[in-house]
Amino acid sequence: MKHVEGGGVASSLRAVSGIGPALRLAVRSCPWWLAANTATTLANAALPVASVWFLKSLLDALTSGHLHGFPPAAVGLVLASLAAAVLPALSTYLHNEVERAIGRRAQSDLYLATARLSGLARLEDPAFHDRLQLAQTAGRSSPSQAVDGILGTGQLVLTLTGFVAVLVSVNPVVAGVALVGLAPALVAEIALSRKRAGMLWAINPHQRREQFYAQLQTSIPAAKEFRLLGLSELFRQRMLRERRVADAQQRRVDGRELVTQLGLGLLSMVVLCGALVWALGAAVRGEISVGGISAFVAAMTGMQSTLGSLVARISLAYHVLLMYDHYRAVLATRSDLPVAPAPAPIGPLREGITLRDVWFRYAPDQDWVLRGVDLTIPHGRTVALVGLNGAGKSTLVKLLCRLYDPSRGSVSWDGKDLRDVSVDELRARIGVLFQDYMSYELSAAENIGLGDVASMSDRPRIHAAATRAGIAPVVEELPHGYDTMLSKSFKDDESAGALLSGGQWQRLALARTYLRDRRDLLILDEPSSGLDAQAEAEIQSGLRRHRAGATSVLISHRLGTVREADVIVVLRDGRIAEQGDHAELLAADGEYARLFRLQAAGYEAAR
């Protein structure tokens, strides 16, 4: 589906076709508030014309001597003034309520849509990120602005019709000329809206980079290197450079807007002056009454300002719809992982997981990361993956979790291709500690409990997982034990914040993985990389017990950690270079033996 990037008639039509979905969203979000808001808007629309009409009747009654017409006109004028005093405030209140309700609903729908993207590829696409950023802003405000635009346009059209009716009753030709004279404004404003939407899309990558540089300068994780390496000035300059590029594009559109507005202002002045000259001439010739002159002048200036507002409204609504198109595009984004029409049930692992001639690259224009991998992970066994940096170990793990599909070949679970089973069911059977695990700015208990959301409040299980990962004593010493916030940004009086060391965070992440110990497949990608020697030894023995009889995949650069694995697979440049158990690989005297001796020599030399 092609979406609006700021130009072209087809994309404009697409944007306008967003009116229906925006209105449906509004109705679903808050039907009653919306109905009340619509009613006050319509009442507001009738007020200015009613006032002009009551004033005309009043003046005509006074000047013609037909005084029986005076009381109803006076009462009408008072009531219209009262309503004019009350309705705007009521309208603002209702409008804000509608805006909040739609914003909540739109935000919820947006994040439901992004959660449906079950793989990683879309989130790694920069163009998708640009769109997502615009969609986040547009999702919050555009649907309610679109409703505003429609209601506001309706209100102004109603008011305008009233003024035109008054003018036509005085002189139809002048009314027609005044209306036609202002048509160019609409065309020019719409063209400007399109330019502005296109500019916003074009500057998005610059704004994203600007935000990135800005956040870096105050981020806690970056603060040490920034201070030590003196990086603040470099990134401040880069931030400003991106800002200047974005500002230059904004300035160009602002300049165009300035010229257009000046031209339109001039045109509207000419039309108004012409009408006034006619009205004065007609009054001198005695063609219109005093009430008629007052109605004409009021209707003419009213029509001018209403037309101006109408043009601005329409162009704003158009701009909002162009932005809303990004929101619709995100909602319509299909998952990067095709969903099987009738997913096969996936049971507990009985035989094993098989990779058959698996080729994988992250994008068609990038190099292959895995090149024809054939591998079996038998049920109840531990398979270790080793190899140099960039060999493809973590990528293989991501394919096991179906975060990507292989570009060629297949991964199967007891013979069932992962593409044919439900991705949620598959992931429910896997426990993983990723190499780049998350450190959540939440309480210690939540950091562990997230491993199994259903057990978030199961304290005995959380304690058991923490004990197994060797982090329980540290957590118990924290100011509020398991309820301590592990953050300096979100602490409050009830949950004083504390920060952990790198190795302690790693143990906490391991505890989170242990909470999923009833799963069929356990994957540990560098589980002890940040741990001290004693901690590593404790973790090793814990892991040994934990893995006994379970199917697991273990990645580690410390070859001592993997020597007990049933099968050790050495990956080199995305291919399996060799596999076997520790003794077999040492006897083969290949890459593994070379790396193992290299590490052992390091320890020997240190003695």
Ligand SMILES: Nc1ncnc2c1ncn2[C@@H]1O[C@H](COP(=O)(O)OP(=O)(O)OP(=O)(O)O)[C@@H](O)[C@H]1O
């Ligand atoms: N999300 C990604 N997008 C594009 N390329 C990627 C991505 N992740 C990894 N790569 C590339 O894939 C290759 C293999 O990376 P991978 O993380 O699988 O290696 P690894 O064997 O786990 O390395 P290490 O031992 O350093 O953890 C690398 O060249 C890397 O640049």
